Amino acid sequence: MNTKMLSPREVIDEAIRAWRQHPDAISFNQVEGFVRQILGWREYMRGVYWAQMPEFEHTNSLQHTRKLPGWYWTGDTKMNCLSHAVNQSLDLAYAHHIQRLMITGNFALILGAHPDEVDAWYLGVYIDAIQWVEITNTRGMSQRADGGLIATKPYCSSANYINKMSDYCRSCHYDPKKRTGERACPFNSLYWDFLDRHRERFAGNFRMKMMYRAWERKGSEEQVAILERAAWVKEHVEEL
């Protein structure tokens, strides 16, 4: 569709036709979800692009400054989920939405990578990447550089989410349950570090209250240990 060889209308119509033909095999909520991505998200992102450019290209509301690690270009990392998502992206020039948002995007976000860096990677790596749909998803939805125009809360998560949703963690070098120590999954300390760094901005966010309460409950000793681990992770990000 992004090269316009297919029109959104015909893709939607085909899916609806398939649903009407096989109502037993496809449920309404499934076809609605599909239509929502194309008639909703895709058109919406294009509208956001024209409403916000050229300023959008320079947004960095979280003031992130780090470089994206070199292994985004090689896939060479011991983190199993990232190794898969990055290697697949390099091999196929494609990854599905959850890989983009919750693996590579999430890691870049909680690491604190500069949105320019993240943008350049996403604009290059995917075969469907044209700026109007890449930048709105990357800077807006994923990196929240737009200050919350598109998403009500940042898409950040710890290993908990990835472990629940996939089987990557089972064969990973890192331990998804650990927050500190050499084998602790880097997502965990970075996640809390991210929340701690941006407390002022997010603590009042209704959808994030629970997370901040969990952070408070940890107590200062554990908090310090987690933040120290996060500092180590950031320092050694190329070797993860």
Place this chain on the structure above:
Amino acid sequence: MPNSPAPARLRLILGDQLNINHSWFRTADDTTVYAMFETYSEATYCEHHVQKITGFFLAMRAFAEQLRVRGHRVHYRTLDQTREAGLNTITDNLSDLLHQLGGPAFEYQLPDEWRLDQELISFSENIGGVSVDSEHFMSDRNDVADLFAGKSSYLMETFYREMRRRHGVLMDPSGEPETGQWNYDQENRGALPKEISFPAATVFDRDAGDIVAMIDRHGINTMGRMQDNRFTYPVTREECLEALADFCEKSPSLLRYLPGRNDHAPPFAVPRQSELCDEHQNAVPPGGDR
């Protein structure tokens, strides 16, 4: 073009404007020349995946061929040709070609990229060019801006409902959503069945060695890999339609589980899709704010 009449107009087609159903192409007219350029600027505005550049060039070439078969006049320049001529941008090539053709009128489709939009606006202003819609999207460029004028956050759901109504998609005759409900996020949050298999994607295997050699020849940096220089995404509308039909035909059971799923989609290794056309032959779970 020795036997062709002097062209009255030149129309530019960008690499992401391969819409054969555009009203431009309804009738063939030998006083209209269609221009397509493979340029250094487009291949290098960022470090692209090697398959991305390859896919665009292959699809552009196939599209030019399709136009010719339908009787249109096409002026196509490969990257070798634009580099040879030292014409590195779209507008460099346009100036050159307009001059060569004796200054015909200039028309272009509105680009979907801000950078090119600016470049073409200023280029076109100087020569009295005319822009037309690309006839692809179901909303206008400014619809979101208008809908949310003055708001500090843009709610996708508001826009989506407006689009459903405007286009009568899954709506009943009284103007209500077909099943009385707009949003199925809850239903779409169920767990995936343990045993789920993804049907293989439709693959269109072709050798892309020549394109890769050309990219290398011009010192263009790329990222990513392409095994044995085999390019496997669809590059023509016919191939895209085949992949779309395949997806809808073979995957009803998959559609049932995957599209529209919310945060709970698995980041497992998912089979590849035909992404150049984006037609999801293996519906993969969208996620996020859905």
